[in-house]
Amino acid sequence: MQRPILVTGSYGQLGRAVLAAAEIRGLEAEGRDLDTLDITSRQAVDEWIVAARPRLVVNCAAFTAVDDCETAEGSARAVNADAVAHLSAACNVVGATLVHISTDYVFDGAGSRPYREDDPVAPTSAYGRTKLLGEQAARSAHRHLVIRTAWLYGRGGRHFVGAIRRQLEDGATRLRVVADQIGSPTYCDDLAEALLDLVEVGASGVVHVVNDGTTSWHGFASEIVRLLGADAEVIPVTTAEFPRPARRPAYSVLDTARLTTLIGRRLPPWGDALARYLEASCEP
Numbered sequence: 295m296q297r298p299i300l301v302t303g304s305y306g307q308l309g310r311a312v313l314a315a316a317e318i319r320g321l322e323a324e325g326r327d328l329d330t331l332d333i334t335s336r337q338a339v340d341e342w343i344v345a346a347r348p349r350l351v352v353n354c355a356a357f358t359a360v361d362d363c364e365t366a367e368g369s370a371r372a373v374n375a376d377a378v379a380h381l382s383a384a385c386n387v388v389g390a391t392l393v394h395i396s397t398d399y400v401f402d403g404a405g406s407r408p409y410r411e412d413d414p415v416a417p418t419s420a421y422g423r424t425k426l427l428g429e430q431a432a433r434s435a436h437r438h439l440v441i442r443t444a445w446l447y448g449r450g451g452r453h454f455v456g457a458i459r460r461q462l463e464d465g466a467t468r469l470r471v472v473a474d475q476i477g478s479p480t481y482c483d484d485l486a487e488a489l490l491d492l493v494e495v496g497a498s499g500v501v502h503v504v505n506d507g508t509t510s511w512h513g514f515a516s517e518i519v520r521l522l523g524a525d526a527e528v529i530p531v532t533t534a535e536f537p538r539p540a541r542r543p544a545y546s547v548l549d550t551a552r553l554t555t556l557i558g559r560r561l562p563p564w565g566d567a568l569a570r571y572l573e574a575s576c577e578p
């Protein structure tokens with residue numbers, strides 16, 4: 295019998311998607327979240343992983359409140375970096391592969407062409423710094439795969455698509471949305487499929503995984519409004535007009551050539567993925 299897959303952060307949007315994708319493929323998978331496993335506890339991590347003897351641990355748990363990280367960098371580091379070292383050590387004990395999820399925030403966003411996996415990292419926020427330390431901790435797992443992704447949305451998550459939809463449901467007719475940050479909106483279901491495909495082909499090291507194509511938050515919001523058939527104007531604004539505690543990368547486009555080589559396909563275009571998500575999440 296094949297050894298199981300363990301998933302941390304299983305109530306999060308990506309954790310749910312990974313568990314669902316594993317189930318569809320008939321893979322045995324067990325998820326845990328904060329109520330049953332706090333990954334900052336080395337002992338709890340060890341006990342879980344040693345008892346389950348998984349072949350794969352997918353770490354979807356994280357301190358993801360980007361702005362809160364600015365004032366709670368120590369707590370963010372405990373989850374996003376120190377806990378990853380616990381997971382790596384436990385994976386090494388049982389010979390498991392660690393799949394760790396990282397972010398476009400490890401780059402400064404000052405680039406003008408898509409970031410490759412080996413481009414220099416230079417985080418400009420506390421969140422980005424803790425996630426970069428997490429990547430380094432993941433590398434101490436003898437078998438590891440670090441997936442950098444961006445602009446996630448999916449079932450059960452707190453995300454941009456939900457925020458726009460709520461505003462429309464509340465009757466908003468004018469939405470002011472940042473137009474000078476560029477990235478690739480990415481559907482957790484598509485990311486989860488690619489993650490399992492990467493595992494299947496034995497990928498290791500760092501791989502960038504995002505839906506195909508790029509847009510701004512303004513473009514993303516406009517497409518959400520259009521697909522929902524809402525009667526609302528989306529007004530472009532600048533980042534400077536929308537100050538936030540954490541600095542956001544302006545150009546967050548990730549080069550996915552390595553992904554394409556490894557699994558033989560690109561992820562679907564972001565607009566198609568968004569349409570699929572909205573259709574699925576509108577089902578009763």
Ligand SMILES: NC(=O)c1ccc[n+]([C@@H]2O[C@H](COP(=O)([O-])OP(=O)(O)OC[C@H]3O[C@@H](n4cnc5c(N)ncnc54)[C@H](OP(=O)(O)O)[C@@H]3O)[C@@H](O)[C@H]2O)c1
Binds near residue numbers: 307395443446447
């Ligand atoms: N969201 C994005 O746009 C985005 C972009 C790039 C990369 N990523 C990365 O993708 C991964 C998945 O993100 P996501 O959007 O699915 O996040 P999410 O929806 O916030 O899920 C993260 C889950 O981890 C849990 N968690 C927090 N601290 C924990 C701890 N100490 N022990 C165990 N579980 C803990 C959270 O619980 P609570 O909710 O109770 O805190 C939550 O259920 C993360 O590594 C994130 O950094 C996300």
